[in-house]
Structures are given as structure tokens and as C-alpha cells.
Amino acid sequence: MYDDLDRVKEALNQIRALGFKIAVSEIGDAFCPVFRLSELPLDYVFLDKSAITRLMADDDGERVVGGFISYLKGIGALVF
Numbered sequence: 001m002y003d004d005l006d007r008v009k010e011a012l013n014q015i016r017a018l019g020f021k022i023a024v025s026e027i028g029d030a031f032c033p034v035f036r037l038s039e040l041p042l043d044y045v046f047l048d049k050s051a052i053t054r055l056m057a058d059d060d061g062e063r064v065v066g067g068f069i070s071y072l073k074g075i076g077a078l079v080f
Contacts, residue, residue, distance in 0.1 A: 005039055012041050027051075027072070034068075038075045045077040 012022050023044035027034065037045070047069075055065050072079045 005036070009040060016041055016043075034071075037072070037077075042075065042077045044080065045072050046080045047072075 016022060021043040022041060023046065024037070024040075024042055025046035026048045027037070027045050052065055055061050055068070058064060069079050
């Protein structure tokens with residue numbers, strides 16, 4: 001998906017123009033470069049449970065997960 005990001009953004013914007021919402025799942029897994037998400041027009045983000053579990057295992061996990069969710073909300077996505 002990230003090989004030609006301009007083409008992906010254009011396609012997603014065309015889909016949104018038709019009235020569809022854009023959702024991405026498995027956020028936080030090894031195959032999703034999280035900080036590239038800010039370049040995409042997203043409406044919904046579904047976090048990967050195993051990634052959140054791994055982050056919460058750290059002593060500072062709550063703060064890290066909270067920051068991660070704040071970042072996703074900051075790019076305009078509803079987070080699930």
C-alpha cells in the first residue's frame with residue numbers, strides 16, 4: 001500500500017467522494033508503518049490487540065498507548 005502513496009491517496013479520496021468511509025485495521029502490527037498513516041485520508045482505525053498488549057506490558061505502557069491513540073485521533077481518525 002505504501003509503495004505508491006500518492007496513487008493510494010488519490011484512490012482513497014475518490015472513494016470518499018462517493019460517500020464511503022475509509023477504515024484501516026491491524027494498526028500497530030509489524031506490517032503497518034504507523035507514522036505513514038498521517039498521509040492517508042482515514043476515518044476509522046482499528047488497533048491490533050496483540051500490539052496494544054505488547055505495549056501495555058512495558059512499565060510505561062499506559063502512557064505509550066495513550067500517546068499512540070492521541071496521535072491517531074490527531075490525524076482525524078476514530079480509534080477502535
